[in-house]
Amino acid sequence: xxxxFKHVRGTQTIxxxxxxxxxxxxxxxxxxLSGGLVTPVSADTDNLVxxxxxxxxxxxxxxAGKISVAVRNAQEIARVQLDAASSWVVxxxxxxxxxxKLKKSTTNAVAxxxxxxxxxxxxxxxxxxxxxxxxxxFVGDAS
Numbered sequence: 001x002x003x004x005f006k007h008v009r010g011t012q013t014i015x016x017x018x019x020x021x022x023x024x025x026x027x028x029x030x031x032x033l034s035g036g037l038v039t040p041v042s043a044d045t046d047n048l049v050x051x052x053x054x055x056x057x058x059x060x061x062x063x064a065g066k067i068s069v070a071v072r073n074a075q076e077i078a079r080v081q082l083d084a085a086s087s088w089v090v091x092x093x094x095x096x097x098x099x100x101k102l103k104k105s106t107t108n109a110v111a112x113x114x115x116x117x118x119x120x121x122x123x124x125x126x127x128x129x130x131x132x133x134x135x136x137x138f139v140g141d142a143s
Contacts, residue, residue: 006079011073015068018064019037021062023040027055038069044098046098051071052070072127074129080122084103090114093113
């Protein structure tokens with residue numbers, strides 16, 4: 001995916017998260033947690049471990065370290081590409097597909113539409129908080 005800033009408005013929560021050596025990430029890539037490291041989303045099932053999106057790139061020649069990640073939070077509106085031109089209303093739920101684009105779905109949804117559109121290719125969304133024990137953990141989460 002080309003470098004793509006997603007932030008539209010609201011408050012981002014940026015965290016330095018560990019990334020492995022040689023993992024290729026572009027700005028705006030959606031990232032999942034795998035073994036405590038971030039790596040790009042590459043399958044529909046990665047919605048269950050989505051952590052956020054990259055705020056900086058990491059090249060194949062870069063060593064292991066940390067990169068800045070905009071983690072999912074309930075205060076930021078982001079603009080994300082759809083997998084196909086679609087129509088939607090405020091409140092429609094979306095999940096990521098393997099090509100890092102959103103598609104309407106209530107199964108393992110990671111985002112909610114904050115605007116309405118007809119035959120559009122980008123949607124403004126609010127990322128939902130993780131609903132899984134495999135993602136980020138918050139005080140009060142069930143074990």
